[in-house]
Structures are given as structure tokens and as C-alpha cells.
Amino acid sequence: MSAESDGSYWQRMRADLAGSPPLLWAFLYFYCLLCGYYVLRPVREAMGAASDVYTVFPPWLVDLAAARSIDLGQLTLQILFSATFVIMLLLQPAYGWLVSRFPRRVFLPTVYTVFVVTLLGFYLAFDSGLPGRGMLFFLWITVFNLFAVAVFWSFMADVFTDSEARRLYGWIGAAGTLGAISGPLLTTTLVSRLGIANLMLVSAVLLVLCIVCILRLRLWAVQREQQRGLRSGEVPMGGQLLAGLKLIAQQPLLRWMALAVFFGVSVGTLLYNEQRLIVQQYYPEPEASTAYYAMIDLGVNTLTLLVQLLLTRWVLSRWGIGPALLGPALIILVAFMALTASPLPLIVAIAQILTRASEFALAKPARETIYTRVDREWRYKSGAAIDTVIYRGGDLSFVWVHKFVSGFGSSAVFATGVLCALFMCVAGFGLWREQKKLPRDVGGPIA
Template sequence: MTAADTASTRLGRLRSALAESPPLLWSFAYFFCLLSGYYVLRPVREAMSASRDVEAIFPPALITFFADRGVALGEFTLQFIFTAVFVIMLLLQPVYGWLVSRFPRRVFLPAIYVFFIVTLLLFYAMFDSGVAGRGLAFILWITVFNLFAVAVFWSFMADIYSNAEARRYYGYIGAAGTLGAFLGPVLTHTLVERVGIANIMLVSAALLTVCVVCIARLRQYAVAREAERGLASGEKPMGGQILAGLKLVASEPLLRWLALLVVLGVGIGTLLYNEQNRIARIAFATDEERAKFFSALDLAVNSLTLVVQLLVTRALMSRFGIAPALLIPGVAIILGFSILAASPLPMLVAVVQVFTRASEFSLAKPARETIYTRVGREWRYKAGAAIDTVIYRGADLTFVWLHKFLSAFGSSAVFGFGVLVAGMMTFSALQLLRQEKKLPGTREAAPVAGAEPA
């Protein structure tokens, strides 16, 4: 079969999927605009994190506070940021739990995105006027935005699609998001030096506005599916405890292994992220130059992710389930970090970063999200969000300080430790698969013990 025949076959499968499932097109648009809106901003975040100008990141009062105590804040930029993000996540978790417990889906989903749109307009004003400390505020905000906005997206998808549909369609939905993630850095790379960082905020706000429209259109499909299958309605408040998400993670073996898998995966990413920022801080002089570098790295990640999603993910998960998608990234990371431990060259760090992030987005993430189609709404919206926010950032915080300690012994020590973490991640994936086999075969089957009816 020629390449043209293969492309035609895959295009035919996509057309078939769109005909079978009308909400797919709106799901594509939603995830495309969501990730495009995020990736427009991501290079700005990376540029600010790697900035040499500490006053562009931190408020003067904070710099003075630490200086009076003999601490050069610029030497602990990432450690301070990750610590602050974790504290913010702890504070926001009960707020989010209250929101999803007390309000129906039609209220809390758009409310989350409207909040982010309004705050983007505030950041436009801050960057346009050059407010001191704008970097820290923006870095903290975008980290919260990325985790919450994407977490609620996948929870919402699990309201719309069954487990079998998720295995068929999540690869396509992920590819639509990757196209958006591909467009975001292109926009930033093209526009940032012409219009400035402030106006990039308005581009992202416009894309998130489209997400709100998509939510309104997709809600009718979720309502129809719940009515057809006799599932718990998302049009009614979920109820339950505000901190139910964290309690479920603590009490349910499947969620515990899922959380540990996320923690170790985050650890791998954090080790690479810190090395990446060190390279950029040395190599580039201005925020704009660093933003262009990070946008190029994002383009490479998203290009590889898109290829895997279109050519591998759907076929792999439809035929073999989620096991290969969970295990392949761990094996690849063990190999990549072993190479880096022996030869920690800057270009190799960039290459391993591309492969690590691409395997997470194209294989591991869709596989983990497929599990949520087989459990109740409280597991999806509360436990899933707890794992993707508080636990995720707790892992960030732990590993950013571990990196600070290990980096004193050189890059080889950092990557050697990463091999150990990747091995533990692969073991956690195996344990998660054991627990996943105990779940009902489809989302319409009997609910999992300890979870609300799906």
C-alpha cells in the first residue's frame, strides 16, 4: 500500500468517526482552541521563568524581603514558583470542590473559562503598562489555568463518550488539540516581536471564548447520552463533600496507583524542565529570544505528538487497550535518561524533552483519561481534578527541590536519578493496569464500588 493509499484510508476512518459521532466536531474545536490558547502563552511563561531580570519576575518588595535575609531570589526562581503554585493549588482545591458540588455542569464549566478570560484581560493591562512583578503573577496564573482547564475538558469528554468510544476517538480528539498546540507557538513565534507580549494575551482570550461556545453546544450531547443510558445527570449539582477528590485518591487503590503514576511522570518532566531553563538562561539574552526558542521546542513536541496520535494512538488503543500506551513512554524515558546520564549534552536534553513530552501527550494521557469513562462523575470531576492539580503540583514541588540538590553533583547525577524514577513509573503503570482490569467493561456497566453511579 502506498503512502497516498494509507493517508486516504486514515482520512476515510476520520470521516466515518465524524458521521458516527456528531459531537466529535465540537470536541475537536474545543480542544483545538483550548490548547492553542494555552500554547500561545506557554512560550511567554518559559521566557519569564528563564529571565535574567529578577525584577521582571518578582515584585520589588519580595526581592527586598529575601535580600534582607541574605537570600538572592534569582537563584531560587523555579523553586519559589513551584512552591507558590503548590500552595495556590491547595487553596483552590476546596473552592473547585465547592463549585462542582454545588452547581450543575452548565454553570461551573463555562464559569471556569470565563474566569480565565477575565484574568487574561487583566494581564494584558499589566504587561502593557510594565507592572513590576507581572512575571510571577502570570507564571502562577498560567500554571493554574493549564491544569484546571485541561482537567475539566477531559472530565467533560467522559460525560459524552463511552469507554469503547473513548478508545476509538480520544486519539483523534488529542490530535485536534495537538494541532491547536502547534498553532499556538506559531502565532507567538510570528507575532511576539511585532506586537509585544501584552497583545498575545488578547489572542488567547479570543480562543478561550470559542471554548465557551463549544461547551454550550456539547452539553446537549452529554444530556442526551445520560438520559438514554439512565446515567446520573450532569444537569443537577453533583453534591458530596468538597474535599471528596483527595479522600477518594487516599481510599481507592486504582486512584492511588494512578496518582503515583502521575507523580513520577511529573518528576521526569520537572528534571528535564529545570535543565531546559538552565540552558535557555545561558544561551539567550532577552525574553523575546527565549520565547522564540521555547516556541520552536513546542513546535517539535507537537509535530511528533500529532504524528503519533494520527498514526499510532487510535490503532494501538482500539486493538490492544491502554496497556501499551501506558508502558511505552516509561521504557522510552528509561532509554533516554540512560543516554543523558552518560552524555548530558544540551542538544540531547532537548531531544529527550521532545520525545518525553510527545509520548505523554500522545499515549500516556489519552490512556489515563480513558479509565475515567468507566467510573462515576465524582471520580472524574473531583478525584481526577485532585490528581491533576494538587497532587500534580505536589510532585512538581518535590522534584524541583530534588533537582536543586542533585544538580550540585552534576547533570549525570540528575539523569541517573531520572532512570530510577522512570523505572518506578513503569512499575506503577503495571500496577494500575492490574486495578483497571477490575473495572466494569463499559461505562454503562455497574458502577465501581465507592463511586457514584456513572
């Protein structure tokens, strides 16, 4: 069943749970976090695809565009992605101030409490049918997904060592994938009975559970820091508000990390936007397109879960992060080459499943293990900057690249994706080489 031979799958899981008490709380934390997000993700997709511009955009913006003969319906994704990037830039100093001035016990619960309060505001907005709620919600949930997940992985690097991360991040990722599967099932079951507005309350309850997990896991983070003589996360880390971006510019490791994320996002954005056009061509009926998207989500989550449970732990523990970084990049390269030759819906679906599953199950855990061996300022500030500003910068860049290249046809879009995948391979190799210079963690080789 697995590439490992040292005991059964369940025996290994029980051994890891017994050997690492915080693992169960990490399971619950990531499950609730992604379940809460995926409860709301279909609402985001529906808002981004809404045909009524007054549902998506505020009336003043619709009127302003109409006065200039601009059809907002043709630029919905470009406008939403551009606005998201601007918001990320504005929020980065605020996040830097928060993590610099307040200890972990304050800023971690604060981040999630803010998200809970804003969800209550969206409950009122959707319940009243507020015009422009689509744009507000699309921007909010995109920011929420990036910041909340970035904070999660930064915190995990406080709790677990590098050798523990290589063994356990696959399990933790699998718990998140189960949450990603549970969320859409909850939405499908509840939306017709409760309505969209009440889904906000369901997600808010799940985020409150995340705060409970944070308070519990903090005990083990403190214990690890004391045992290893690390700088305590229970005191403010200080530093400059924009230290995250400055460190990325100064440190080769973080530059390679940023490039790996940027080009990883580029292929995803090109594929996401071109998929939308291909679906409109081949599946014009809403029922058919919904079934197509559902098939892709099911395939992504199923493959991700299988890889996380059966391969991620073995690859990271036995071979290190090299194969986990380069393997997905090579898979994506081959997938885009196939799409360049034959951009059919089935090939698009397969490429989408392979791209997203390899990122979630291999590349993301591999990158996150690196943060267990660096200073807290690197993981909380630079890590968050990479997962927000750099990530959305890639989105912004390639949503407009797609707008230009798509005029030459699908094959031109996917040929551009081949180039991006090549750069992704180079960035992954550079990151693997650079992280080998970091101090070794007790309990496992650096590879």
C-alpha cells in the first residue's frame, strides 16, 4: 500500500500520536481551519461568476464604469485579483506591526478573532442582500485563506522540530484535506436549508475551535523553546514593520522561496483562467459546468489525501525536501506540455488535479519544513509576506498575462505555462540547494 515497509500504516500513525501529544490538536486545528474555508469557497466562486454586476460590485463602481463604457462583467476576475493584491500590500505593514509588538499568545488569537467578527458582518450583508457584497466577500475570503493558513504553518514551526515536521506534516496536511472535503459537503447539505448567510455562522464556529486549538498548542510551543534554548514566542519579537519583505530581498533562501511560490502560482493562475474559458465553450449549461468543477474538486482532494497519507511522510523522512519540491514542478511541466498539444476539457481536468494535489501534498509541506530551522522573524514575517504579497503578486501578474496571451488561443496560454513550469523547476532546485546551508536539526539528515 505504501512505499514504506516498517510496520502497518495505522501502527505508524498511532506511534506518531503517542510520541507527539500536540499532533492531535494540530489535526483538529487544520481540519477546522480548512473546513471553515471550504464551507465558504463555493460562495466565493458563485460571487466571482455572478452575472449580475450589482451583486459583485458596489453601485458607485458600476455607474462609474458604465459612464466610461466599460463592461465590468468582462473584467471581473482581473479587477478582483488586482484589488486583492492592493489589499495585501496595505495589510502587510499592519500584520508586521502586530507580530512585532505583541507576543504569540496575543497576536495568534487576535488574527482569528478578527476573522470571526468579520464573518458576523458578512452574515448581515448576505442576509440583507447588500449590493456589492460579492466583491467584498471575494476579497475577504482570499485574504482570510492566505493569512490564516500562513499563520497556521508559522505556528507549527514553533511547535515541531525539523525531523518531527518531516514525519508529521503529511498527517497534518491530511487532516486539512479531510476538512477541505467536509466543507463542501456541509455547504451542499446546509445551503438549501439555511441559506448563504447562515453559512457564515457555521464557518465562524469552526474558527472559534481554531482559537481553542491555538491556546492548547501554545503550551507545547513554549516547552519546545525552553528545551532548545530558543527565543521565546511569549514575548514580542520586535523588528521593523516591513521586515518580512526586506528579508526576502536580502536573504538568498527567502528569495528562492519567493520565486518558487511565485512561479507555482503562475501556472495555477494561467490554468484557472483558461479553464474558465474552456468550460464556457464546452459546458455552457450551469448544471454541466457545476458537475465538471465538482469532479475536479473531488479528484484534487482525493489524490491529495492519498498522497499525504501514503507518500508525503515517506518522501520527506527518507529523501528530504528535494523530490517533494522538484517532483511537482516536473509533473506540472509535463501536464502543460500535454495541454499545449491538446487543450481539451479532460486534459485540463487532469492537469488541474495533478497541479493542485502535488502542491498541497508535497511542495507545500516541503517548503514549510524549512521554517522549522530558521529564526521566528523569518517564518512569521517573511513567511507571511511570501504567502500573501508574493502569492497575490503572482496572481495579479498572470491574470493580466492570461488576458493578453489568451487572444492567441489556448495553446499559446499553455505554452506560456510551460515556460513558467521551467522557472518553477529552477526555483525549486535553487531552494533545495540553499536550504542545505541551514543548521542541521537533531534527528534527521538535511537533504
